[in-house]
Amino acid sequence: MTDNPEIGERVSANGIGTNYICQGQGSPLILIHGSGPGVTAYANWRGVIPQFAEHFTCYAPDMVGFGYTDCPDEIADFTIDVWVDHIRSFMDALGIERAHFIGNSYGGALTLAMATRHPERVAAIVLMGAAGLPFELTRGLDQVWGYEPSVEAMRDLMNTFAHDPALVKEEIVRSRYEASIRPNAQENYSRLFPKPRQEKLDRLCTEPAALQAMQHPTLIVHGREDVIVPVEQSYKFNALIPNSELHVFGNCGHWTQIEKRERFVELVIPFLNAVKS
Numbered sequence: 367m368t369d370n371p372e373i374g375e376r377v378s379a380n381g382i383g384t385n386y387i388c389q390g391q392g393s394p395l396i397l398i399h400g401s402g403p404g405v406t407a408y409a410n411w412r413g414v415i416p417q418f419a420e421h422f423t424c425y426a427p428d429m430v431g432f433g434y435t436d437c438p439d440e441i442a443d444f445t446i447d448v449w450v451d452h453i454r455s456f457m458d459a460l461g462i463e464r465a466h467f468i469g470n471s472y473g474g475a476l477t478l479a480m481a482t483r484h485p486e487r488v489a490a491i492v493l494m495g496a497a498g499l500p501f502e503l504t505r506g507l508d509q510v511w512g513y514e515p516s517v518e519a520m521r522d523l524m525n526t527f528a529h530d531p532a533l534v535k536e537e538i539v540r541s542r543y544e545a546s547i548r549p550n551a552q553e554n555y556s557r558l559f560p561k562p563r564q565e566k567l568d569r570l571c572t573e574p575a576a577l578q579a580m581q582h583p584t585l586i587v588h589g590r591e592d593v594i595v596p597v598e599q600s601y602k603f604n605a606l607i608p609n610s611e612l613h614v615f616g617n618c619g620h621w622t623q624i625e626k627r628e629r630f631v632e633l634v635i636p637f638l639n640a641v642k643s
Contacts, residue, residue, distance in 0.1 A: 371408055371412070372385075372406045372407075372408040372409065372433065372434060372545075373385060373434050374386055374387040374388060374407075374408070374426075375387075375388055377456065377459045377460060378459060379427075379452055379453075379455040379456040379458075379459050380451060380452065380455035380459075381438075382430050382435065382436050382438060382452060382455075383435065383436040384427055384428065384430070384435045384436070384452070384456055384459075385406075385407075385427070385428045385433055385434035385435045386407065386425055386426060386427035386428065386456070387407050387408050387411070387415065387424070387425075387426040387427075388423070388424065388425055388426075389415055389416075389419040389423075389424050390415075390418065390419025390420065390421070390422055390423045390424045391419075391422075391423055392421050392422045392423055393421075393422050393423065393465075393466065393489075393638075393642075394422065394423050394425060394462050394464070394465035394466070395418060395422035395423065395424050395425070395465060395466045395467075395468065395638065396425045396426075396427070396453070396457070396462075396465045396466070396467050396468075397410070397411045397415070397418075397424060397425070397426040397467075397468045397470075397473075398427075398429065398453070398467065398468070398469045398470065398472075398473030398474075398476050398477055399411065399426070399428070399429065399432065399433075399470055399472075399473050400470040400471035400472050400473055400495075400620075401432075401471060401472035401473075401510065401511070401558070401559065402510050402513075402523065402527070402542075403510070403513040403515070403520070403523070403542070403545075403546040403551075403552075403555050404520070404541075404542035404543065404544075404545035404546035404551070405432055405433065405542075405545075406428050406432065406433035406434065406545065407426035407427055407428050407433060408426065409541070409542065409545070410426070410470060410623075411424075411426045411623070413623060413624055413627050414623050414627060414630065414631055414634075417631045417635070418631070418634070418635065421635055421638070421639060422466065422638065425456075425460070425462070425465070427453070427456055429449055429452060429453070429473075429476070430444075430448065430449065430452045431444055431554055431555070431557065431558045432554075432555075432558075433545075437550070437554040437557070441557075444557065444558050444559075445569055446475065446476065446479050446569060446570055449476050449479075450476065450479050450480055450483055450484075453476065453480060454480070454484060454487065457487060463487070464486065464487055464488065464489055465487070465488070465489060466488075466489045466490045466491070466492075466638050466641070467480065467481070467488055467489075467490075467491050467492070468491075468492040468494065468634065469491070469492070469493055469494065469496055470494045470495065470496075470623070471494065471495050471496060471497055471594065471595055471620065472497055472570065473494075473496075474493040474494060474495065474496020474497060474498055475496060475497040475498035475570040475571070475572070476570075477491055477493065477496070478491075478493070478496070478498040478572045478577065478580075479498070479570075479572055481580055481582050482572050482573075482576040482577070482579070482580060485580070485581070485582070488582055489582070489583075489641055489642070490582060490583040490584070490585070490637065490638050490641040491582050491583070491584040491585070492584075492585045492586075492587065492634055492637070492638070493584065493585070493586045493587065493600070493603060494587050494588070494622050494623060495587075495588050495589060495592050495594065495595045495600075495620050495622060496586070496588075496595065496599065496600065496603065497567065497570050497571075497595055497599070498570060498571055498572050498577075498599075498603070499571055499572070499574070499577075499599055499602050499603065499606075500567075500568055500571055501567075501595070501596060501598075501599055502564070503563055503564045503567050504593060504594060504595070504596065505593070506526045506593040506594040506620075507563075507567070507594050507595065508563055509522070509523060509526060510523060510526070510594065511558075511559035511563050511566070512563070513546070513555070514552075515543065515546050515547050515552055516543075517539065517540070517543050520539050520542050520543040520546065521534070521539045523542075524538060524539055524542065526593060526594065526619075526620075527594065527619055527620045527621050528619050528620075528621050528624070528625060529589060529591040529617055529618055529619035529621075529625060530617070530619075530625060533621070533624065533625060574606055577603070577606040577607050578606050578607070578608065580607050580608065580609070581608065581609060582607075582609065583609050583610075583637070583640075583641050584603075584607045584609060584610040584611075585610070585611055585613070585633065585634065585637045586600045586603050586604055586607075586610055586611065586612045586613070587600075587612075587613045587614075587615065587622050587630065587633065588600035588612075588613075588614050588615070588622070589614075589615050589618030589619045589620060589621070589622050589625065589626075590614050590615060590616050590617070590618060591616075591617065591618060591619050592618070592619050592620045593619065593620070594619075594620040595620065597614060600612055600614070613633060615629070
């Protein structure tokens with residue numbers, strides 16, 4: 367047992383020891399975190415899981431290479447193929463045949479890859495500031511993926527994520543910094559998105575034709591002031607994905623689920639409840 371709330375249950379997904387948070391009851395809902403240093407599923411989703419758990423069984427895994435999930439040495443190149451295989455194997459290990467997905471940033475790109483490659487495993491989709499279509503690497507994203515541990519660097523990153531600097535509490539900065547310097551954490555993180563980072567970003571993409579063929583109900587949300595993933599990406603997703611709707615939050619950066627938490631929850635729960643999982 368541990369007092370660390372970031373450490374939940376554990377399952378072997380295709381031989382990878384996978385840490386995940388599980389809470390609630392009802393239709394399965396899988397929440398995929400973003401790709402920042404020190405990120406865990408708990409850190410990403412702790413503010414919204416209690417509300418979602420009133421309606422769904424929430425599964426929030428640390429994806430391979432992140433958090434408290436194993437990072438096998440034999441994975442030489444972290445690609446979208448590796449992460450899709452991991453989340454599919456995670457579902458198999460827990461007996462989840464089909465689930466709703468919420469994907470944040472990198473997690474949005476992974477969600478789209480899952481939906482287009484294994485459409486029968488995915489019910490409805492929520493994309494939050496999602497990657498998954500080509501765009502020029504932003505200074506903000508380059509800063510995220512090129513992070514070198516220090517309290518100052520983490521504080522700068524957190525201020526990049528949030529539009530309102532008042533949201534960047536010193537507790538968050540210290541917590542994420544401490545997570546980023548756990549044994550092997552930075553060594554593992556530096557393996558995920560090495561230079562050339564534009565190439566790594568491009569390899570997270572799903573072909574537009576595949577997005578046009580998607581039939582999944584899709585809610586797209588984005589902060590208008592996002593400097594990590596430009597809001598224009600979500601307009602493109604909305605134009606391509608047939609059964610999609612778009613909500614753009616003003617005065618909001620990359621932290622939609624934190625900066626606009628109450629409104630985000632109000633949008634997502636009815637949207638997912640309207641779709642059979």
